[in-house]
Amino acid sequence: MGLFDFLKKRNKQNNEPSKSNGKKNLGIGSLINVKTEIINTPSEPDVIPVEKIIKGMKPNDVGLYPHEILLLSYAPKYYLEGNSYPGFWWYQYGVKDVDKCLISLRDRGFLQIGSLRSAIEKETAAVLKDVLKDNGLKVSGKKAELVQRLMDEVSEEKLNTIFTKRTYNLTDAGNEILKKEDYIPYIHRHGIEDLNIWSLSEKVKNRKPGLSFRDVIWGYLNERGMIHIKDGNFGLYRNCRFSMSEFVKEEGKLDNAFALLAEVIRYDLSGLSNGFSMQFMEIYADGYFPYKNSIVTMAPGITSRVVDYQEKKGLSDDELKNKLLEEMNRIQLPFSLFTAEECADIVLMEIHKDEEGLEKLYNKAKRRFKKEYGIK
Numbered sequence: 001m002g003l004f005d006f007l008k009k010r011n012k013q014n015n016e017p018s019k020s021n022g023k024k025n026l027g028i029g030s031l032i033n034v035k036t037e038i039i040n041t042p043s044e045p046d047v048i049p050v051e052k053i054i055k056g057m058k059p060n061d062v063g064l065y066p067h068e069i070l071l072l073s074y075a076p077k078y079y080l081e082g083n084s085y086p087g088f089w090w091y092q093y094g095v096k097d098v099d100k101c102l103i104s105l106r107d108r109g110f111l112q113i114g115s116l117r118s119a120i121e122k123e124t125a126a127v128l129k130d131v132l133k134d135n136g137l138k139v140s141g142k143k144a145e146l147v148q149r150l151m152d153e154v155s156e157e158k159l160n161t162i163f164t165k166r167t168y169n170l171t172d173a174g175n176e177i178l179k180k181e182d183y184i185p186y187i188h189r190h191g192i193e194d195l196n197i198w199s200l201s202e203k204v205k206n207r208k209p210g211l212s213f214r215d216v217i218w219g220y221l222n223e224r225g226m227i228h229i230k231d232g233n234f235g236l237y238r239n240c241r242f243s244m245s246e247f248v249k250e251e252g253k254l255d256n257a258f259a260l261l262a263e264v265i266r267y268d269l270s271g272l273s274n275g276f277s278m279q280f281m282e283i284y285a286d287g288y289f290p291y292k293n294s295i296v297t298m299a300p301g302i303t304s305r306v307v308d309y310q311e312k313k314g315l316s317d318d319e320l321k322n323k324l325l326e327e328m329n330r331i332q333l334p335f336s337l338f339t340a341e342e343c344a345d346i347v348l349m350e351i352h353k354d355e356e357g358l359e360k361l362y363n364k365a366k367r368r369f370k371k372e373y374g375i376k
Contacts, residue, residue, distance in 0.1 A: 022242055022264075022301035050094035053198065062177055063108070066197040067093045071101055072178045073185040075111055075168040076118070078102065082165070093197070102168060110174035114167040116159055120147050122167055131162060183213035192217060192243050193224050218247065234272035238264055245305075258309045262327035264302060269343045270336040271296050278335070281373045288337060288369065291355070291362035296337060303350045310351075317348055337365050 054065050070093070078085075081099070089095040105111045120128070121143075128146040129139040137153055139146070150159060170178065178185075187200045195203075195217065207216050221244050228237035245260035271288055287295050310320050321344045328340040338346065342361060349357045370376070 022246075022299055022305065047091055048094050049096065053094055057198075060177070060181065062173070064110070064177060066181075066184050066201045067095055068101060068105060068110075069177060069181050069184045070188055070197055071095075071098070071105065072110060072170060072174050075102060075105070075170065075174075076114070077167070079122075079165050079167055080113065105174070106168065109171055110177065111168045112171050114169040116156065116163065117147065117151060118169055119163040119166050120150060120159065122165070123163065183217075186213070187217075192247070193221065193240060195220065214247075214251075218244070221247070232276060233274040234267060234270075234276055235274040238267040241267075242302075254309060254312060258306075258323070259327045261302065261305055261309070262324050263331055265298060265306075265324070265347060266328050266331045266333065266336075266340070266343055268298055268302065269296060269338050269346060270333050272333065272335055276335070282375050285366075285369065285375055289362055289366040291358045294362060298347065298350050303347070306347060307351055321345070321348060337369060 050065075050067055054067075057065065059065050060069075078098075083099070085098045089098050095101060102111065106113075125143045125146060128143065128150065131154075132139045132146060132149060135154055137149060141149070181201075181204075183200060183204055184197050187195055188197055200213070200217070203216050203220065204213050207213075211219075221240055225237055225240040225244070228234070228240055241260050242264045245257045245264060248260070249257035271284060291297070306320070309315075315323065324344040324347060325340055328343055331340075338361075342365070346358065346361065348354075349361070
């Protein structure tokens with residue numbers, strides 16, 4: 001990507017709301033504050049219909065494609081008619097007629113019409129209490145208790161006249177395939193790198209014997225990280241390591257997740273970016289300093305994750321700093337605004353909202369940076 005493309009990207013970022021989920025955009029354009037007009041930006045992305053996506057693709061051993069398996073995971077939330085479907089079915093997966101797919105899954109024995117109980121459970125507690133009140137029954141208790149009270153105290157015939165809207169339920173065959181291919185709803189909900197239900201399905205099909213889908217994802221993330229580093233895309237590498245941190249945290253591996261998070265912080269505070277080049281140092285400086293305007297800072301989502309780790313491990317500030325330094329000192333960077341110790345100090349200052357200390361530390365780094373690179 002050329003410098004002009006990065007500048008256009010920076011302008012787009014300046015007009016987008018900031019996010020604090022831990023992800024950061026570390027392209028060169030994020031370090032250069034310019035205004036560039038973007039012409040002919042499409043208002044809506046092109047959508048590839050699912051029929052075209054699956055053309056040439058083999059279904060699984062029971063004849064289902066990834067989008068159909070994903071639909072099985074959502075089916076119990078949908079009524080037999082009158083649904084308003086989320087936009088992702090079309091924009092992400094090219095499924096225009098969700099009802100048609102649901103009916104097809106029912107006809108093939110993966111779905112069935114839901115029971116009276118499931119129809120009652122679908123309603124809100126407020127609705128259930130109204131029905132109980134109309135029938136002279138108690139309205140206290142948790143929702144599960146309200147449902148059971150209706151089932152026990154009101155005739156099935158009467159309940160059928162009240163709760164007429166039926167949802168879909170999974171059959172045994174539907175439950176079995178959804179359990180077997182649980183990685184499909186997983187990747188849909190997590191969005192890791194550029195993996196999606198189609199690409200992950202192919203990777204899982206071709207995996208080595210004995211590997212779980214999580215092993216496949218982990219291996220893929222490792223490969224992607226190495227590619228990003230080789231290409232000098234430090235921001236993409238950083239985001240990849242963040243995904244890996246979140247991934248192992250799901251497995252309860254808090255120390256491993258923290259080690260990766262420390263690496264993420266080291267990159268966040270380095271000043272490195274996608275396509276980083278020493279020839280742009282004077283331009284970068286405007287985005288580095290001062291602290292209040294710097295984009296080389298910790299994302300709020302990262303700070304909150306560090307605090308969560310500290311609390312779960314019962315660490316003092318000194319213990320947390322030592323833990324950060326232990327991990328950060330292992331990381332070799334081609335360039336960094338701050339030393340490893342300064343990065344650890346920044347983490348603690350961010351946690352305690354010590355803006356005065358942060359301003360001083362960034363000013364110190366600014367003087368050092370300008371002297372080293374001969375910038376006035």
